[in-house]
Amino acid sequence: MDKRILIGGVLLLALAGGGGWYAWRHQAPPPRVAAPAPAEPPAEVPAAPASAAPAVRYPVATLPELPAPDAPAPSDVPAAATDFAGLLRALLGARAAGALLQGEGLIERIVVTVDNLGREHATPRLWPVQPTGGRFSTQREAAGERIAPSNAARYQAFVRLAEGIDTPAAVALYVRFYPQFQQAYAALGYPRVYFNDRLVDVIDLLLATPVPDGPIAVRLPERTPGDQSPPWTRYEFVDPAYQGLAAGQKMLLRMGSDNALRLKAKLAEMRRALVTPATPR
Template sequence: MPERDPAEYRPRPESSTSWAVAAVVAAAVAAGAAWWFWWRLAQAPAPVVAPPPDAAASAPMAEASGPQHPIAAQADAGPLPPLAESDAWVAKALGELLGAERVGRFLLTDGFVRRAVATVDNLPRAQAPARLWPVQPAPQRFLVEGPPGAQAIAPANAARYQAFVAFAEAVPPDAAVALYARLYPLFQAAYEELGYPGKYFNDRLVAVLDHLLAAPAPQGPLAVQLTQVRGEVPSTRPWVRYEFADPQLEALSSGQKMLVRMGPDNARRLKAVLAELRRRVVTGEVARRPAE
């Protein structure tokens, strides 16, 4: 397959006119399948965004002196292909972990490592462009109820995500994190290629997990409204333009908004998966022994 230009994955200035929610921790595979069901708000291609240095939405990254959360190399691990030639190798490894049918259904293996790294890096930001997701877009449309001007997320919307939350819960965490450790040199290479020389992707992953776990869990109906779009051409897909009516919720990052939108029960279950994943990638508990 053609080699992708690394510039596609490099941070660029933020766009304030559109944003999309992508998934979390595809890089660690354990939560990778969960990306598939996250709500898309923007259909047009959007740039990878980079916040200003003092942006509160950006999770902290490690200093260049060394990794805060090092990943231990697996014993007797063979050589990996170069990042630019890794797609087939990674797809095979994902297939062995998740099954070829699930990989084909949920994931985009073309440029998977670069996509996963860019998506994880963008989750604490205002935008996580859909064109860089490592997963297939979710089916069906976002559901709201109520008359115009007084709409809220429909309770039935949560049902769209339940099967995929269950799938994320069923991914074997030990084997998944062991595979992440095995592939880690590729993730690190993609992270440096993205524009972070001297930084460490696993530190960024841990910071992003902490950011997602800190997402609020509001109860009750969540009011939404259509984003105002000025222009003479009417929108033929208005359901992709909903935003929270509550300014505090609307100010959340793309990743935290995803957790809020999927409903409190789905968010609670997915946070449990992410918390267990964080424990493993922080301690290197699984990374120090080969996958079974």
């Protein structure tokens, strides 16, 4: 329960973790109502192909001032750093990137993490960022255990880093490599879903995370046979409404209200940069 907030992987790309969780909307068919036979046979209307993709709601092509896919790297970036990982490290700074990022295939890791942040679990081994230092800490009270206020301090440096990210530069980097993000999402098993729609939905979900009035009650569930994990990684929320939230929302709750509100402000800023007002067609 004390892993680094993966919203970082989203924030680093003007991503974030949200939402209404757009994948496929399964709608029940309307009831069949008997009707009198028409006097003349109706004109034949071709059915939509089964493979038709849903409408794109947040097309990347509508973003303002998008760099061309083959646009040259900024002048202050080494010529060799023209791949996504190199440009991301240049955006974050070598020291911060070295301490934060993990593994190869950053685009694939970010896509998987964004998708998982709105689900029940976000698999740590696929995260694009390193686990945060220290241990998840609690305080004992008469009624049980609550998240210790001191636990929030573990995330403060990360929150400051997220707040300092240049939002326009992060969005431009994301847009420049968007075809690779879309390809990675299709390979994940969503060939007909637009990744940027999913991303905006994830941001919206995180922005909707409740803000508790005070320290949150937690408990240690019974250890299952064969579970050798440290106890501080197994805590769960006592309130079923909190425990039932998506993985990304629970991460925000664990990091403390002040940190969560600051990250929400950054997420809202990045959402505004990603989404342009709809225009009449």
